[in-house]
Amino acid sequence: MKIGLLPNFTREKAFDITTNICNELDYLGSEYCLLKCHENSFKLERTKYMVIDEMLVWCDVVIAVGGDGSFLNAAKKAVKYDKPILCVNAGRLAFMAGLEGDELKLLKKLTDGEYKMDKRLMLDVQLLRDGKVIAEDFCINDVVLARGTKLRMTDINVDCDNKRINTYRGDGVIVATPTGSTAYSLCSGGPVVNPSTESIILTPICTQSLFARSIIFSHENQLSIYPDESSTNSDLYLSFDGEETINVRKGDKIVIKKADRTAEFIRIKPDEFFDVLNTKLADRRV
Numbered sequence: 001m002k003i004g005l006l007p008n009f010t011r012e013k014a015f016d017i018t019t020n021i022c023n024e025l026d027y028l029g030s031e032y033c034l035l036k037c038h039e040n041s042f043k044l045e046r047t048k049y050m051v052i053d054e055m056l057v058w059c060d061v062v063i064a065v066g067g068d069g070s071f072l073n074a075a076k077k078a079v080k081y082d083k084p085i086l087c088v089n090a091g092r093l094a095f096m097a098g099l100e101g102d103e104l105k106l107l108k109k110l111t112d113g114e115y116k117m118d119k120r121l122m123l124d125v126q127l128l129r130d131g132k133v134i135a136e137d138f139c140i141n142d143v144v145l146a147r148g149t150k151l152r153m154t155d156i157n158v159d160c161d162n163k164r165i166n167t168y169r170g171d172g173v174i175v176a177t178p179t180g181s182t183a184y185s186l187c188s189g190g191p192v193v194n195p196s197t198e199s200i201i202l203t204p205i206c207t208q209s210l211f212a213r214s215i216i217f218s219h220e221n222q223l224s225i226y227p228d229e230s231s232t233n234s235d236l237y238l239s240f241d242g243e244e245t246i247n248v249r250k251g252d253k254i255v256i257k258k259a260d261r262t263a264e265f266i267r268i269k270p271d272e273f274f275d276v277l278n279t280k281l282a283d284r285r286v
Helices: 014-028 052-058 068-080 104-111 273-282
Strands: 002-007 031-035 048-050 061-066 085-089 116-129 132-139 142-147 154-160 163-170 172-176 199-205 215-218 223-227 236-240 246-248 253-267
Touching: 002 014, 002 052, 002 068, 014 031, 014 061, 014 104, 031 052, 048 052, 052 068, 061 068, 068 085, 068 253, 116 142, 132 236, 142 253, 154 172, 163 199, 172 223
Parallel strands: 002 031, 002 061, 031 048, 061 085, 085 253
Antiparallel strands: 116 132, 116 253, 142 172, 142 236, 154 163, 154 223, 172 199, 199 215, 223 253, 236 246
């Protein structure tokens, strides 16, 4: 088995955990590589170094080391090359982590093929301006349309299959996958949805309503979110999986549907989703 390692060295524990992963893979006799930009950081004899595209063509499996943000970034790269990903936690909660940093002996199950594959629904998101696509991305967690620096509420329309669902007055809206239901959507009062469920979750952010709640749509539905023409706040921004934001103008429309691809997460431990959820959140009393 050939393994591509994508660590996030901004995480305090990531370097030591990555070194331990390399040592364990050496012991197991597996081939592995790191990005060429990390060549001067490691003194491991069997390590290969490649640029990202070369690595993702070469490897069979990607191992990401970091927190959930690191995993999202690595998973979106892996998806483009149809590579499954195992996430090793070097952060805090890390809902997507398949292993913790002190569980690396379980990598033998990976190299022996003793694991399950969790296929995660992704969103295909397009930002349209004057009928043309000006930005497009695939999201594993969520897409967010929200106000910027101006402390004004905004009015955002939501359509489902070209029929108006509601106009939300507040800070914005989140459209999440089941994987992303434990991220920003949960913090905004949204439901926890098992990632094995194929659905799309809409959660308003700080809405001015006694009755506005999250809505769970079918994976077959197509949603459109866009600023209402009457809104006085034009300081709106679109974010794909919490990455760099794009300014959204009146007249723009964000079209969201199930993607034609899935993210494949490797699960080595027998823990089920709600076991992980309870363990991760127990100390936070959520």
